[in-house]
Amino acid sequence: MATFKRDLTKNVGVEDLIMLTEVSESSLHENLKIRYKEGLIYTSIGPVLVSMNPYKQLGIYGNDQINLYKGKHEFEIPPHIYSIADKAYRALRSEGENQCIIISGESGAGKTEASKYIMQYIASITGSSTEVERVKKTILESNPLLEAFGNAKTLRNNNSSRFGKYMEIQFNLGGDPEGGKITNYLLEKSRVINQTQGERNFHIFYQLLKGSSEEEKKTYNLLSPDQYHYLTRNASNGCFTADGIDDQIGFKQTKNAMKVVGIDEPLQKEIFATLSAILLLGNLSFNKSASGNGSVISDKKLANTIASLMGVDAIVLESSLVSRQISTGQGARISTYSVPQTVEQAMYARDAFAKATYSKLFDFIVRKINQSIEVKTIGKVIGVLDIYGFEIFENNSFEQFCINYVNETLQQIFIDLTLKTEQEEYVQEGITWIPVQYINNKACVDLIEKKPIGILSLLDEECLFPEGNDQTMIDKLNKHFSNHTHYSKVERQKNSQFIINHYAGKVFYNIDGFLDKNRDTLFNDLVTLATSSSCSLLVEIFKYVPPLEVDPEQEKKNRDKFSKNGFANNAAKTFIPTDKKRPITAGFQFKNQVTSLLKSLYSCSPHYVRCIKPNSNMRALEWDQSKCAEQVAYLGLFENLLVRRAGYCYRQTFSKFMRRYYMIGKSTWPKWSGDAEKGVNLLMGELTQEINIKEEVQYGKTKIFIRNPQPLFLLEDKRNKRLNDLATKIGSVWKMYKQRKWYLRTLAAIKIQRTYRGWLLVRECVKLKNQSISIFQNNKERNRQSIKLSKAAFIGDFLSLTRDNYTTATLKREEGPNAVLQLSLNVSKVSRHHKIQKRSLLVTNETIFTITPHKPKKDGSWFAIKRKVPFSAIEKISFSKLSDDFFVIHIINEHDLCLETNKKTVLITLLSNLYSKHLNGKELVFEFKDSIQYRNQKGPSELKFVKVDSIHEKSSNSPQANSPSFTAKAEKNYLKVCVLPGLSSESKSILIEK
Ligand SMILES: Nc1ncnc2c1ncn2[C@@H]1O[C@H](COP(=O)(O)OP(=O)(O)O)[C@@H](O)[C@H]1O
Ligand SMILES: [Mg+2]
Structure with a gap:
């Protein structure tokens, strides 16, 4: 007597892969495929949700669907992203623990859409007081704003997020959102100055250019998109539109979202002027100066326009680009002189300035959003992680290295929490168990992040050497890791690549630019220029110093170890970084962020959404077998299935099991005061007609394990029926109760493992109410x-x-x-x-x-x-x-x-x-x-x-x-x-x- 009717007409394949009759990779693929072709994009593997991008609207979202999923147990209803959201929310309320939903998958697989549906669900099922509504509105509106500044059209996804995002929603004691926090990771800032052919710069630039009124165009000195070097650099005729994206409407939404998060009109104007200046910077060209090796700006008028948009002096703007102040000596003897820059160097500085300004602006916008939803108290949170998936391109650089590093660490959590812990529990409980082999990628994570000898540390060390360059770096890597199982050197004439054997496959990294990108230096002259601006926005974004999110104690320990064990290279000892002087490299900062992210994730109960992109053409319901197989492989879905299959979908301590089900056993009703394990044995012994105990059930040292969900449905049904019968017997009050099926439904919906006071509670309620x-x-x-x-x-x-x-x-x-x-x-x-x-x-x-x-x-x-x-x-x-x-x-x-x-x-x-x-x-x-x-x-x-x-x-x-x-x-x-x-x-x- 299941209380929720499944749409049986659409029951294609199995909803949970653990129910596959044949367990093989091909049957896993086949099941996903036939469901996908029917528009059934969600399938579970136990608690993990697999989501396949349909590339079309399926009509499976919105209020009606939300109501269907509200408070339901996942066993009762078809898998859905709402189900995961509901489960996380229910767990937060009932267990009082932080929850996180980790969404992974490659670009275009549907991660960001999934995260939006989760937010929508949570907003819809929670309260509606004025402040809660405000917080919810801000959280929802932060999306279009972040997408305007952080998303772009790529070859893989017309609305691709070019940054990683961890969004935490904090709930008050009554379970309503009271605030939140967004952490952003590694914006792909190189996109500001250059894009692959067929791709676009960040949406906001096109929104500004196409959505502005004539007056705004004049105020910000806007040109048409084809007149900007930064929008046309890599394409004979640039790519200015993206299917499914209306930049004019987008601009209105962006402005509206800005208002909601507290970016008022004067500030908006400063932001738009800055964006215009960034685009115009790209049009600045340089000529060789008449004297010597230096350079001069070719178009002074353009330089004046940029300077006035940025609120800086045009002469200082030029001097900051074409020369560099270098200081020597120390203390009173310090002397500073100006070094002229070549045309190439000036162009490099120009681009670096444009990139830095944009990425600092992006950080600023995230900070503004955070300010508007900041809560002073710390409560329980649900975090949603939407972060770029594994990237294996033809040419993989520092960015891919960082992205794959974070994926590697996320995979480690996944292994830890789904494969390792589960198997360890079976061993502990003495359950008959054939261990499932899985790839443990800890060694690979170590290769990248271990101190003092890991790739990131060596990279930082090399950046400290004045003579360090990409070539010395790769030599160093080859020297240290030639025997490492996850590292290979590339034996070619041009020795500029190294290989990391990631869990998702081998990736060739091109070392060119690693040091430069890691140093991420912006010459002081440009920082000084920006902080002298009359535009308060520029001053603010360039003065802002991000807090280092490291545990000071841990950092001290690391430092002690660092100085004790010494550097990999002795000569670098003189550069031992001290707290303040340590140059903050991009890699160091990223690692910090990753460490802090992991800390947050480990403090949460995790839920997983694994997104699959079924084809590379963004075509509705098209299934590309080899692409899918690749993703299934590196998402580890099959191993996951093996563990779940061999494992048990339900485990519970004997005493809690008894508390929930004692009323269905003849020998355990009305009261069982004996040994809980004995009670469970008696109870289950009465069910041998209906449940194949030998196949389905194992008794551990302290817990009962049930292999499949079907026996659980049976137990739940029996329990509901029993409660119903009891209710009838107790008399008139219960007639009403009997009519109200909702109560049974709620009962069934409560997570099975949890103890519940059941019908006693109802009786208590009636008594109390009469009293009131x-x-x-x-x-x-x-x-x-x-x-x-x-x-x-x-x-x-x-x-x-x-x-x-x-x-x-x-x-x-x-x-x-x-x-x-x-x-x-x-x-x-x-x-x-x-x-x-x-x-x-x-x-x-x-x-x-x-x-x-x-x-x-x-x-x-x-x-x-x-x-x-x-x-x-x-x-x-x-x-x-x-x-x-x-x-x-x-x-x-x-x-x-x-x-x-x-x-x-x-x-x-x-x-x-x-x-x-x-x-x-x-x-x-x-x-x-x-x-x-x-x-x-x-x-x-x-x-x-x-x-x-x-x-x-x-x-x-x-x-x-x-x-x-x-x-x-x-x-x-x-x-x-x-x-x-x-x-x-x-x-x-x-x-x-x-
Ligand atoms: N559940 C879905 N239903 C319909 N279309 C979707 C869904 N998920 C993704 N899409 C489509 O795929 C595109 C890419 O999804 P997105 O979430 O941006 O991918 P990712 O964040 O993984 O790169 C979206 O713009 C949308 O058109
Ligand atoms: Mg995305």
Whole structure:
């Protein structure tokens, strides 16, 4: 009795490759292919999602689909990107752990689209308060903006991201997005000055040129695209359009997105002027100077235009390009002289300046986005990694080296977390297991990043030598790594290549330009020029120094080791880098970013999306067998399948398994208090008719392992049916419950491994609800919204803190070893100045705590206790008679607590129970009054309630920003609360589904 109907008409092949009847590479390919041809682009391998680019709109996204996937377990529904998003979100809420979704695949495989669908899904299933909406809007709008500046048409993808991106969304304790952070990686800045034939520069340039009004064209001195060297350099007639991309509309979207992320119009103007200047820089040419080897700008008028767009002096602009200041000596003896630059050198400086300006501008835009979604506190996050996949080109340079390096490290995480850990668990549990061989690429990662002798370290070292060049570099590599399994030298006459044997295949790297790109120097003259600009944007972007994201302790250790073990080359010892002097090379910076990324990823529960690009022609539903086979191979899908196949789709400790399924066994119902393992054996023994125990089940030392999902469906169905039967028996309340299939559906949807309080919870809810009616009925008007009371609301731990270690430890410290969290929720508190402040409330068996979260510290602490009120100190709780949500907890011998929450019914009901229990049956006193007098820190104060017919203005001091049914206004000695008429105090709330 599965509760979700699959679209059986479209059940082609198998949805999960672990269900293939024949396990071979060819059947894997065949299954992907037949599904792809039917437009079924998603297939799973256990928890890993394979996604194939359909190159056409399939109508499988949007609100209807989102509703189908919301809260569903992946076993119940066909694989989908929404399913992964939902799983990550559910895990974040229920386990309270950071999650990350790692999307990989080659360029054009659909990574960025996938990441957008994930964002869309999360935005759609979360709350809608004003601030949450703002954050969501900014996160969604950041996309077109980043794409305008960071994407370009390439031969592989018309909208190819030319940077890597890790986007973290941070959630508040209620599970709504409260902010986020984008980290960008390695923008392909060489594209600014040159593109392969048939490719374009970054979209923004064409947007600016095509989308600007006549007036803007004049202001920014814009030309037509074919007049720019930087847009036509490598093509007889440049490529100015891209299929499916409208630059004029794009420009409007970009401007709009800029507004949303807080880039105002004056700043936009500076950005556009800078972009125009970058393009014009490319048109600058140089002549040999009349005297000597130097050079001069040929077109002074053009130089003037550029200088005025950049807000710099034209003469200084020229001198910074055609000469270079060199300093010698030290301290007081330092002397500086100017070295004229040749025409080639001047052109090099020009291009370097254009590239640097653009990439710094891009970083600036990312910073602006981050500022607008920055959160000061640290909460749980879902990170989505959309990063360039493996690149193997004809000519692979430093960029490919870096890209493949990050992929190599990502593959290592994948191996660690999916293949290695899983197999280790089988061994630990003593499960019969034939190990699956997989390629462990740790050695390759070491080859690249190990200190002090890895390619990146050697490269940095070589960059420190004045006489170091690409050739000395390759000699060094050959010398150190000739015996390394992942390295080969190229025996050719022109010795300019080396080979790395990556997990995805052999890649020939061309050393030309490695040192230069790694040094990434921009001559000081140009930096000085930019920072002297009257344009504040240029000053800001050139002055900005990125923080080094290394752990200082670790870095110190590395340094110590570095100086102890010495350099690979002794002569370099004099260049031992110290903290500040160490030149920050591109490789060093990238490695830093990768290290910090890995740190983030390892602190998350990972989810994987492996994207496949089915053909190179961007053609809908076309399947290129050899291309696909190549990708399947290097994404490691087959090994992944082998481990999953040989492995078990479900594992759970005996005790947790019993807690979930005890009610379906004749011998374990109604209560099993014996040994959990024995219980599991008994229970499963009753199912031998339906489940082939021998084939499907193994018992480990502490866990049960089930091989396929089908027996799990059976267990779940039996459980649902059993709960349903029990419900029928329990009487009339349950009739309603029985009609409400949603509850069964929710139950089935909860991740199977998780313990769940099942039907007991429902019974508890009904009891509590009746109790809440007895407290409020005839005393207080009902809030129109609160009539929709959901059963789930009675669980009480709204902030999911039961399993939060720090919360548990803090409560135990404050209250003793028996402290148990009973309730957690967010409230508003009225301050002594009658302002609304955010607090969270924790309630144990004997105490109420108010807390405020802060940035987590090293010791794991993430909140501070503001107030501690033992139940015994509570005198009474007062409410108004109207439909507002304020209440005051009056405290003996102390100032009172004036609070507000739309969950007051649950809070008060549970609190009154806990109170009576703790104080031996004493009843908590409630008062309902027209106005409430109380004491705050300053002295006597008051809550005055006024019934009004309509609420005109939105009060900033109102706790419920969204369609409030009451507002609050701070007066000198009291808080005035205006309340709309509610429902009669005699009305009852009903239980409805949520
Ligand atoms: N799920 C999808 N449905 C329809 N078209 C898609 C989908 N995924 C990708 N595409 C198409 O493929 C193009 C390239 O996808 P993109 O996500 O930019 O690739 P990547 O980021 O991996 O380089 C998109 O512009 C879009 O036209
Ligand atoms: Mg992309």
